[in-house]
Amino acid sequence: MLAELINPYYLQVLSFILINIILGISIYITLSTGQLSLGHAGFMGIGAYTSAIVTINYDLPLIVGILLGAIVAGLTGILIGLPTLRLQGVYLAIATLGFGEVVRVLFINWEGMTQGAVGISSIPHIGRELVTGLRDTGFTADMIGIRSNQLISVLVFLILLVVTILLISFFVRQHRSRVGRAFAAIKMDESAAEAMGINITYYKVLAFAQGALVAGFAGALYAHITAYISPSDFSYHRAVEILIFAVFGGSEVIAGPIFGAIFLTSMPELLRDVSEYRYMIYGVILVAMMAFRPQGLIDYNMIHKLKRLRKKKDQKTIDEKESKRHDIGS
């Protein structure tokens, strides 16, 4: 029964959606201080390669490798963030684009470490490692009546789901705190923010490093889910793809890039029949977005209206209860 329900293929698509959501969050954080970065594919690659190399060459446990990948990407983010701080808008985008290309070329040419354009294969797989670990404790897939590869996909999906939910709640909470307000103030008016006592250098580097860290984290997870990475996974196309999650879904609230990542990752799967035209459809969507809704589908106003609607609804139920009580009373 359970065995028929679990389709590894769909679970894999869902897993990629989750990774893309994490990437969407990473670009959202950087954008939330108004910094437009095209270097996130580079950070993602740094996370992926770091984790793959340390787990293969130094036999470090997966979780250490993944965290290390994220941290190295985050530190690189600080290094890149500090000098590019003075740049804004398109200039920052070009500088970070250059950074991404440098990283990719480094992956291609540093063959001793990265195996060049061929890429690194047989990277330890999160699901398989876990299943092996479970087998040692005496638990196998047959015990719950599913095949081993089904268990692998389920485990991968569940781990990613938990990680994604934790990340979202982290950044939702951060957004509602003093740090989040500082980010928003810097995005809306940098000089006014600084005049109000906000150390903009600190917060911009913080946002940039957080974005890089999360992108590196997503990259490391990606490496251990596909078990194979090559420099072309982290090319310019990937950087644009990540940016488009935010452009399409909206970058003003975290729900925007999350929605963008879900929609744009699942669409090609849903549109199998017209898959030949899917890049055309992407293009049309983007042109239409820029023309009619440049801030993305989900924006402040929409969230604000939803909140107000909910408030009104609550008020209404309270009123109804009141009036009912009144009726009973009389």
Add this chain to the structure above:
Amino acid sequence: MILEVKEITKKFGGIQALTDVSFRVNQGEVFGLIGPNGAGKTTMFNIITSMFPPTTGEVVFIKKRLTGKKPYQITKEGVCRTFQNIRLFPDMTVLENVTVGQHCRTSSGVWSGVLKLKSQRMEEESIKRKARDLLRLVGLEELEDSFADNLAYGQQRRLEIARALASDPKLLLLDEPAAGMNEKETNDLFELIQKIKKLNMTILLIEHDMPLVMKVCDRMAVLNFGKKIAQGTPEEIRNNPAVIEAYLGREEEDELA
């Protein structure tokens, strides 16, 4: 004496925006900085708050040198400003705008904010309470959930003042707070400035509305073409021939004679 501006000169390329301007502001007074358009008043504000550095000269605030500090450090020292062209955070609510003003007086970081530690929750409570108090002071308490962008012009100016007050300044710099206001709004503003003064605040005011300036200022300095041409009480300024000349031009009889 709370603020001392010492021999400030500012050149923008070939243009001399300020030449050797000095003045002192005493604790608790409302000091006006007036002068015709382009006299260098806002430039002076930008130098006091380090939006850009002076070419020569220095600004000293309660025995500390402000020149060379970053704008956010100056706010922390206790000098906060409003802007001539209103610069609120447009997509934030009225309440959020005022909470941002308290940034340098609060300390929660990433982790305490994400983990919602008790200290952070208490800090948030006090931030909100203080923000609401300030909104009541400027008369915007009813509008705390509106977007700043949707406020009327006069309300936006009041909100900017509330936001600046949120940083607990000892010296408040107001850059043309009455610009674009009608008579009633200007009167309300006058009362607001009186109220703020009673909070033991020193105010440095740039303003074009002469009746307001004369009513509200204890002392003032007059700039013209980047130079200080007069300083004194409103009464002294009103009768100062150099000031009258700067504002109205020389009388024709003089030229004929």
